[in-house]
Amino acid sequence: MTLRAEDVSWAAGGAPIVRGVTMRLPEQGVLGLVGPNGSGKSSLLRLLAGLRRGTGGAIYLEDRPIESLRRKEIARRLAHVEQQSDIDISLTAREVVALGRLPLRGAWNGWSTRDEDAVASALQRTDMIDRAAQPWSTLSGGERQRILIARALAQEPQELLLDEPTNHLDIRHQLDLMRLLGNLGTRIVVALHDLNQAAAFCDEIAVMHHGQLVKQGAPEDVLDEELIRKVFAVEATISHVGCGLRVAFF
Numbered sequence: 389m390t391l392r393a394e395d396v397s398w399a400a401g402g403a404p405i406v407r408g409v410t411m412r413l414p415e416q417g418v419l420g421l422v423g424p425n426g427s428g429k430s431s432l433l434r435l436l437a438g439l440r441r442g443t444g445g446a447i448y449l450e451d452r453p454i455e456s457l458r459r460k461e462i463a464r465r466l467a468h469v470e471q472q473s474d475i476d477i478s479l480t481a482r483e484v485v486a487l488g489r490l491p492l493r494g495a496w497n498g499w500s501t502r503d504e505d506a507v508a509s510a511l512q513r514t515d516m517i518d519r520a521a522q523p524w525s526t527l528s529g530g531e532r533q534r535i536l537i538a539r540a541l542a543q544e545p546q547e548l549l550l551d552e553p554t555n556h557l558d559i560r561h562q563l564d565l566m567r568l569l570g571n572l573g574t575r576i577v578v579a580l581h582d583l584n585q586a587a588a589f590c591d592e593i594a595v596m597h598h599g600q601l602v603k604q605g606a607p608e609d610v611l612d613e614e615l616i617r618k619v620f621a622v623e624a625t626i627s628h629v630g631c632g633l634r635v636a637f638f
Protein backbone atom coordinates (compact mmCIF):
# COMPACT_ATOMS: atom_id res chain seq x y z
CA MET A 389 0.00 0.00 0.00
CA THR A 390 1.55 3.35 -0.96
CA LEU A 391 -0.46 6.51 -0.34
CA ARG A 392 -3.62 6.16 1.70
CA ALA A 393 -5.98 8.09 3.93
CA GLU A 394 -7.18 6.45 7.14
CA ASP A 395 -10.26 8.06 8.67
CA VAL A 396 -8.78 11.48 7.96
CA SER A 397 -10.58 14.66 8.98
CA TRP A 398 -9.78 18.32 8.67
CA ALA A 399 -11.61 21.32 10.06
CA ALA A 400 -11.13 25.03 9.46
CA GLY A 401 -12.46 27.76 11.73
CA GLY A 402 -14.31 25.11 13.74
CA ALA A 403 -16.17 23.84 10.64
CA PRO A 404 -15.60 20.25 9.49
CA ILE A 405 -14.39 20.26 5.86
CA VAL A 406 -13.08 16.69 5.39
CA ARG A 407 -14.90 14.13 7.48
CA GLY A 408 -13.54 10.69 8.25
CA VAL A 409 -12.21 9.83 4.77
CA THR A 410 -10.62 6.43 4.26
CA MET A 411 -9.25 6.16 0.74
CA ARG A 412 -6.81 3.85 -0.97
CA LEU A 413 -5.21 4.56 -4.32
CA PRO A 414 -5.46 1.87 -6.97
CA GLU A 415 -2.13 0.01 -7.32
CA GLN A 416 -1.72 1.59 -10.71
CA GLY A 417 -3.85 3.93 -12.74
CA VAL A 418 -6.11 6.90 -12.34
CA LEU A 419 -8.50 7.61 -9.47
CA GLY A 420 -10.96 10.39 -10.36
CA LEU A 421 -12.13 12.50 -7.42
CA VAL A 422 -15.53 13.99 -8.18
CA GLY A 423 -18.05 15.95 -6.15
CA PRO A 424 -19.89 19.27 -6.12
CA ASN A 425 -18.20 22.60 -5.42
CA GLY A 426 -17.11 22.79 -1.82
CA SER A 427 -17.39 19.03 -1.20
CA GLY A 428 -13.76 18.88 -0.02
CA LYS A 429 -11.83 17.58 -3.05
CA SER A 430 -9.03 20.18 -2.94
CA SER A 431 -8.82 19.95 0.84
CA LEU A 432 -8.45 16.16 0.64
CA LEU A 433 -5.76 16.48 -2.07
CA ARG A 434 -3.80 18.90 0.15
CA LEU A 435 -4.04 16.45 3.04
CA LEU A 436 -2.84 13.63 0.76
CA ALA A 437 0.07 15.83 -0.39
CA GLY A 438 1.11 16.43 3.22
CA LEU A 439 0.52 20.17 2.87
CA ARG A 440 -2.00 20.11 5.68
CA ARG A 441 -2.11 18.29 8.97
CA GLY A 442 -5.44 16.61 9.57
CA THR A 443 -7.45 17.19 12.74
CA GLY A 444 -8.11 13.45 12.97
CA GLY A 445 -6.94 10.21 11.35
CA ALA A 446 -3.78 10.10 9.24
CA ILE A 447 -2.30 9.99 5.75
CA TYR A 448 0.27 7.28 5.18
CA LEU A 449 2.97 7.21 2.51
CA GLU A 450 4.62 3.76 2.38
CA ASP A 451 3.09 3.01 5.79
CA ARG A 452 4.69 6.06 7.41
CA PRO A 453 2.52 8.96 8.63
CA ILE A 454 3.11 11.68 6.06
CA GLU A 455 3.64 14.28 8.78
CA SER A 456 6.71 12.37 9.97
CA LEU A 457 8.39 12.83 6.54
CA ARG A 458 10.47 15.81 5.49
CA ARG A 459 9.14 17.92 2.58
CA LYS A 460 11.97 16.79 0.33
CA GLU A 461 11.29 13.12 1.08
CA ILE A 462 7.65 13.63 0.12
CA ALA A 463 8.60 15.53 -3.04
CA ARG A 464 10.85 12.69 -4.18
CA ARG A 465 7.79 10.47 -4.24
CA LEU A 466 4.79 12.65 -4.83
CA ALA A 467 3.87 15.61 -7.04
CA HIS A 468 0.87 17.84 -6.50
CA VAL A 469 -0.56 20.26 -9.07
CA GLU A 470 -2.90 22.76 -7.43
CA GLN A 471 -5.76 24.62 -9.14
CA GLN A 472 -3.97 27.92 -8.92
CA SER A 473 -0.34 28.74 -8.73
CA ASP A 474 1.13 31.90 -7.33
CA ILE A 475 4.41 31.64 -9.23
CA ASP A 476 5.25 35.26 -9.88
CA ILE A 477 8.83 35.18 -10.98
CA SER A 478 10.84 36.01 -14.04
CA LEU A 479 11.50 32.43 -15.13
CA THR A 480 10.97 30.90 -18.54
CA ALA A 481 8.50 28.06 -19.02
CA ARG A 482 11.40 25.61 -19.21
CA GLU A 483 12.95 26.93 -15.98
CA VAL A 484 9.63 26.43 -14.17
CA VAL A 485 9.56 22.80 -15.39
CA ALA A 486 13.19 22.36 -14.27
CA LEU A 487 12.11 23.25 -10.70
CA GLY A 488 10.49 19.80 -10.67
CA ARG A 489 14.00 18.26 -10.61
CA LEU A 490 15.10 20.06 -7.42
CA PRO A 491 13.90 17.45 -4.90
CA LEU A 492 15.72 14.71 -6.82
CA ARG A 493 19.12 16.37 -6.75
CA GLY A 494 21.65 16.01 -3.97
CA ALA A 495 23.30 19.13 -2.54
CA TRP A 496 26.51 18.53 -4.53
CA ASN A 497 25.07 17.19 -7.76
CA GLY A 498 25.10 19.39 -10.80
CA TRP A 499 22.54 19.46 -13.58
CA SER A 500 22.77 16.11 -15.41
CA THR A 501 21.76 14.72 -18.80
CA ARG A 502 19.10 12.78 -16.91
CA ASP A 503 17.66 16.08 -15.58
CA GLU A 504 17.82 17.56 -19.08
CA ASP A 505 16.02 14.54 -20.59
CA ALA A 506 13.30 14.55 -17.93
CA VAL A 507 12.56 18.25 -18.53
CA ALA A 508 12.55 17.82 -22.33
CA SER A 509 10.27 14.78 -22.10
CA ALA A 510 7.86 16.60 -19.77
CA LEU A 511 7.68 19.58 -22.15
CA GLN A 512 7.14 17.23 -25.07
CA ARG A 513 4.37 15.24 -23.41
CA THR A 514 2.46 18.38 -22.46
CA ASP A 515 2.89 19.82 -25.97
CA MET A 516 4.83 22.80 -24.58
CA ILE A 517 8.24 22.31 -26.16
CA ASP A 518 7.63 25.21 -28.57
CA ARG A 519 6.96 27.55 -25.65
CA ALA A 520 9.93 26.48 -23.55
CA ALA A 521 11.82 29.77 -23.88
CA GLN A 522 8.80 32.00 -23.26
CA PRO A 523 8.61 33.90 -19.95
CA TRP A 524 6.14 32.27 -17.52
CA SER A 525 4.44 35.62 -16.96
CA THR A 526 3.41 35.84 -20.63
CA LEU A 527 1.87 32.35 -20.93
CA SER A 528 -1.89 31.93 -21.31
CA GLY A 529 -3.93 30.25 -18.55
CA GLY A 530 -4.00 26.91 -20.38
CA GLU A 531 -0.28 27.07 -21.20
CA ARG A 532 0.56 27.77 -17.54
CA GLN A 533 -1.57 24.82 -16.55
CA ARG A 534 0.33 22.56 -18.95
CA ILE A 535 3.69 23.88 -17.67
CA LEU A 536 2.69 23.10 -14.07
CA ILE A 537 1.73 19.59 -15.17
CA ALA A 538 5.07 19.33 -17.00
CA ARG A 539 6.88 20.41 -13.80
CA ALA A 540 5.08 17.61 -11.94
CA LEU A 541 6.01 15.08 -14.66
CA ALA A 542 9.66 16.22 -14.54
CA GLN A 543 9.59 15.28 -10.86
CA GLU A 544 9.00 11.66 -12.01
CA PRO A 545 6.66 11.00 -9.09
CA GLN A 546 5.24 7.65 -8.09
CA GLU A 547 2.10 9.42 -6.90
CA LEU A 548 0.65 12.33 -8.83
CA LEU A 549 -2.16 14.49 -7.40
CA LEU A 550 -3.91 16.90 -9.74
CA ASP A 551 -6.61 19.41 -8.84
CA GLU A 552 -8.91 20.05 -11.82
CA PRO A 553 -6.02 20.01 -14.31
CA THR A 554 -8.31 20.29 -17.33
CA ASN A 555 -9.81 23.58 -16.10
CA HIS A 556 -8.15 25.99 -18.50
CA LEU A 557 -7.51 23.56 -21.33
CA ASP A 558 -9.16 23.49 -24.73
CA ILE A 559 -10.89 20.25 -25.61
CA ARG A 560 -7.95 18.75 -27.52
CA HIS A 561 -5.52 19.40 -24.69
CA GLN A 562 -8.08 18.10 -22.16
CA LEU A 563 -8.30 14.81 -24.05
CA ASP A 564 -4.52 14.68 -24.59
CA LEU A 565 -3.96 15.19 -20.87
CA MET A 566 -6.47 12.54 -19.80
CA ARG A 567 -4.91 10.03 -22.22
CA LEU A 568 -1.43 10.96 -21.02
CA LEU A 569 -2.44 10.39 -17.38
CA GLY A 570 -3.79 6.96 -18.29
CA ASN A 571 -0.49 6.01 -19.94
CA LEU A 572 1.91 7.29 -17.27
CA GLY A 573 1.92 4.09 -15.23
CA THR A 574 1.89 6.23 -12.05
CA ARG A 575 -0.68 6.22 -9.27
CA ILE A 576 -2.80 9.29 -9.91
CA VAL A 577 -5.58 11.09 -8.08
CA VAL A 578 -7.25 13.72 -10.23
CA ALA A 579 -10.11 16.01 -9.16
CA LEU A 580 -12.50 16.46 -12.06
CA HIS A 581 -15.87 18.08 -12.66
CA ASP A 582 -16.71 16.36 -15.93
CA LEU A 583 -18.35 13.05 -15.03
CA ASN A 584 -18.08 11.80 -18.62
CA GLN A 585 -14.32 12.40 -18.63
CA ALA A 586 -14.07 10.72 -15.23
CA ALA A 587 -16.02 7.70 -16.52
CA ALA A 588 -14.03 7.50 -19.76
CA PHE A 589 -10.50 7.92 -18.43
CA CYS A 590 -10.43 6.86 -14.77
CA ASP A 591 -9.88 3.32 -13.54
CA GLU A 592 -11.76 4.21 -10.36
CA ILE A 593 -13.95 7.06 -9.20
CA ALA A 594 -14.25 8.40 -5.65
CA VAL A 595 -17.25 10.61 -4.89
CA MET A 596 -17.03 13.37 -2.27
CA HIS A 597 -20.15 14.88 -0.72
CA HIS A 598 -20.17 17.30 2.25
CA GLY A 599 -16.59 16.34 3.11
CA GLN A 600 -17.24 12.60 3.11
CA LEU A 601 -16.16 9.95 0.65
CA VAL A 602 -19.50 8.39 -0.20
CA LYS A 603 -18.42 5.82 -2.79
CA GLN A 604 -15.24 4.53 -4.47
CA GLY A 605 -14.89 1.91 -7.18
CA ALA A 606 -14.99 1.26 -10.92
CA PRO A 607 -16.95 3.95 -12.81
CA GLU A 608 -19.74 1.51 -13.72
CA ASP A 609 -20.12 0.50 -10.07
CA VAL A 610 -20.11 4.06 -8.75
CA LEU A 611 -21.98 6.29 -11.17
CA ASP A 612 -25.70 5.74 -11.22
CA GLU A 613 -28.70 7.99 -11.57
CA GLU A 614 -29.60 7.90 -7.88
CA LEU A 615 -26.10 8.83 -6.72
CA ILE A 616 -25.91 11.69 -9.24
CA ARG A 617 -29.30 12.99 -8.05
CA LYS A 618 -28.33 12.73 -4.38
CA VAL A 619 -24.83 14.17 -4.66
CA PHE A 620 -25.05 16.64 -7.55
CA ALA A 621 -28.78 17.50 -7.29
CA VAL A 622 -29.36 17.00 -11.03
CA GLU A 623 -31.29 14.44 -13.05
CA ALA A 624 -29.22 12.25 -15.34
CA THR A 625 -29.49 9.13 -17.44
CA ILE A 626 -26.65 6.69 -17.77
CA SER A 627 -26.16 4.68 -20.94
CA HIS A 628 -23.55 2.06 -21.74
CA VAL A 629 -21.60 2.89 -24.88
CA GLY A 630 -19.13 0.24 -26.02
CA CYS A 631 -17.23 -0.67 -22.87
CA GLY A 632 -17.84 2.71 -21.21
CA LEU A 633 -20.51 4.90 -19.66
CA ARG A 634 -22.15 8.04 -20.91
CA VAL A 635 -23.91 10.42 -18.53
CA ALA A 636 -26.56 12.70 -20.05
CA PHE A 637 -28.09 15.47 -17.93
CA PHE A 638 -31.59 16.88 -18.29
Ligand SMILES: Nc1ncnc2c1ncn2[C@@H]1O[C@H](COP(=O)(O)OP(=O)(O)OP(=O)(O)O)[C@@H](O)[C@H]1O
Nearest residue numbers: 400401405423424425426427428429430431432596
Ligand atom coordinates in the same frame (compact mmCIF):
# COMPACT_ATOMS: atom_id res chain seq x y z
N1 LIG B 1 -8.84 27.50 4.92
C1 LIG B 1 -10.17 27.42 4.92
N2 LIG B 1 -10.91 28.09 5.84
C2 LIG B 1 -12.25 28.00 5.85
N3 LIG B 1 -12.97 27.26 4.97
C3 LIG B 1 -12.28 26.58 4.04
C4 LIG B 1 -10.86 26.62 3.97
N4 LIG B 1 -10.46 25.84 2.92
C5 LIG B 1 -11.58 25.34 2.37
N5 LIG B 1 -12.67 25.79 3.05
C6 LIG B 1 -14.06 25.45 2.75
O1 LIG B 1 -14.13 24.04 2.70
C7 LIG B 1 -15.04 23.61 1.71
C8 LIG B 1 -14.36 22.62 0.78
O2 LIG B 1 -13.43 23.33 -0.02
P1 LIG B 1 -12.60 22.60 -1.16
O3 LIG B 1 -11.81 23.65 -1.87
O4 LIG B 1 -11.88 21.46 -0.57
O5 LIG B 1 -13.79 22.05 -2.08
P2 LIG B 1 -13.75 21.46 -3.56
O6 LIG B 1 -14.57 20.22 -3.53
O7 LIG B 1 -12.36 21.35 -4.03
O8 LIG B 1 -14.54 22.60 -4.33
P3 LIG B 1 -14.46 23.10 -5.88
O9 LIG B 1 -15.09 22.04 -6.72
O10 LIG B 1 -15.29 24.35 -5.83
O11 LIG B 1 -13.02 23.37 -6.22
C9 LIG B 1 -15.55 24.86 1.01
O12 LIG B 1 -16.81 25.20 1.53
C10 LIG B 1 -14.52 25.92 1.38
O13 LIG B 1 -15.09 27.21 1.44
